[in-house]
Amino acid sequence: MVENRPFAQFMAYLTLALGVVIVAFPVYLAVMASTFDTATIINGNMPLVPGDQAAENYNRTLLYGGMHARQPVGGMMFNSMIMALGIAIGKILISILSAFAVVYFKFPFRKTAFWIIFITLMLPVEVRIYPTYKIVADLGLLDTYTGLVMPLIASATGTLLFRQFFMTIPDELLEASKIDGAGAFRFFKDTLLPLSMTTIAALFVIQFIYGWNQYLWPLLITTKSSMQTIVIGIKMMITTTDALTEWNVAMTTAVLAMLPPVLVVIFMQRLFVKGLVETEK
């Protein structure tokens, strides 16, 4: 649309700017708060320019944790990282293989298998959380990385995404591979996998953030403080009934929690967008 109406344009920019401010201001506040000491924040007159406690706050939070929740946030980040990476990579592996099976192999009940996968879209973690908890507990996987990661791996979204992508690959490519002497696995490795790179990147971004932001599941199955993830950590920093909340530590933790997803998005953005709008065959 080409328009040249200064006032309308001004209003448009104003609206957009307002939106950005509404979204960005709390983030800015968190970043600022992570640069002051507790007292400055508590007295209610926190300046909106950076303070001088940044190094001290980050150092303390990462290595020691808060005064009440004495758990180094560095360890929590490590746990979160394992969980997010495990979920993202596990999901990609499982879903690319199941999509490969559903699209390229004829086996009895293929359609049924696909629909069962599809239906699980309607059952997010929260819905099936008690049975899942029971199973994980019976398997003795409470407080383990396996227990954190495995139940969240099965993914209808990923399978669907890969299935849709595989369907756009012309059949002739498979036939040419057959004539070129490539079996099913070689076709997967030499042709499908390289062509799926952008889809894999897109799925990785989505699933990494999904895994990183998990709250309810880690809350249920981790009891040891050494197994806690950073998202739970933030909550722990704030809930202190009989003492002052160390807002600087809580905010530092929040900023640290935001960092990895932001970095993943920034560095994989181009591949990510390409993966979602991929049309080239």
Place this chain on the structure above:
Amino acid sequence: MAGVTLDTVRKIYAGNVEAVKGVSLGIEDGSFCVLVGPSGCGKSTLLRMIAGLETISGGEVKIGDRVVNQVEPADRDIAMVFQNYALYPHMSVYDNMAYGLRNRGTPKDEIDKRVKEAARILAIESFLARKPRQLSGGQRQRVAMGRAIVRKPQVFLFDEPLSNLDAKLRVQMRVEIKRLQRALGVTSIYVTHDQVEAMTLSDKLVVMSGGQIEQVGTPSEVYRRPETRFVATFIGSPPMNILPGTVEGPGRVSVGGQSIAVTDMRDGLTPGSAIEVGLRPEDVQAGGTGASSLSMDVDFVEELGATQLFHGKVAGAEFIVQASTGQLPADTRQLTLAVDPGNVHLFDPQTTKRLGRV
């Protein structure tokens, strides 16, 4: 090198749809065989059965002396060129050509030698490092052929390889394919719906319709002596005119009350019985006079440059006549057509088979 033999080959799809209804065909070693027919006639299915991409429901496919019904496509010693080229988009031109050889464990220097040689033959040496998407349609087509050549197969299979190209390039590539096949001397089977491609490329032309072979022959045999009305109207452009007529006696038929002499006519046809009279647009002499003639009402004229096509009606049936430009005024409304008795084709209205001399 090897020929290909088909013995009552059938393809029955789920739901009892018979796509190929018992085709028998012998393709000599080193010859260029073209399967032509309208879409859905089973020609592609037949080719894919030879390639091993479709299972064979009945009959036998032999490459050389070997029955290949149960042999994997990779082990049939064939190479195929697809309509959309089916190049691996993520591989360079070089890798596209080398892939099949690598999978076979061909030594590296041998692969390199063969790929370079194929690239030289096809004049794509300067593109070897590029990806398929950086190439034009014609160049992709060459790479697809290069991929077939490096394999040194016993049989080349072409599945409508030129239909994605523009008209000019199609003519150019057609000539190149023919030249290449002559130079390599590899048995080739080529599927197309384009009758010009079929006529120009083939040593052996196979016209198919409804899952069956209508006629097999050299292009000129098929053109000069079509065995069925289908072949008569399918081969040749513009298509042969078919007029309703009746038998007058030996060597004579009548069309709309006008009597025509015929050379190639079966003996013993009952006078007065209905018959179909086929005349090619290029075989009748517009404005000429001869032993037999027909009168035609002209509706309009199509200009093709060197020739003009007069569209109209003869004896109530649609009729097209081809004439050299300038031979007749464009506003001609009425034409007399001279008919050479040797150029008249007769068909049985019921069976649609040719009623020529036995």
